[in-house]
Amino acid sequence: MIHIPDKLFFKIGEVAEILDLKTHVLRYWETEFDCLNPVKSRSNQRLYRRQDVETALLIKDLLYQQGFTIAGARNQLEARNVARVPDSSTPHDSTAQQRLAEIKSDLLALRQFLLNSQP
Secondary structure, three states: OOOOOOOOEEEHHHHHHHHOOOHHHHHHHHHHOOOOOOEEOOOOOEEEEHHHHHHHHHHHHHHHHOOOOHHHHHHHHHHHHHHHOOOOOOOOOHHHHHHHHHHHHHHHHHHHHHHHOOO
């Protein structure tokens, strides 16, 4: 089991080290998998959230361990994401509200990180 440090954001080099990959592989995966989309700082540096690192781990497993092609891994990820999409017919869905709260928290943390990293 791979240990992911308890941090809000990871630089691409840190993610590459955690996954034991080269950084160019992660950059390539970003072009092939829509679900792997790290935010970029003002200096255009990739900042991966924990969820992005977990997604990259899943992609690595699908490609390297389970033997899927890029297209096959993309289909597997899309199928998994479809299964997790909450029913939007309920206007006050608690899962959707929880997800929005997580997104808000991530955005506020990113804002604070960016403000603190300015020279």
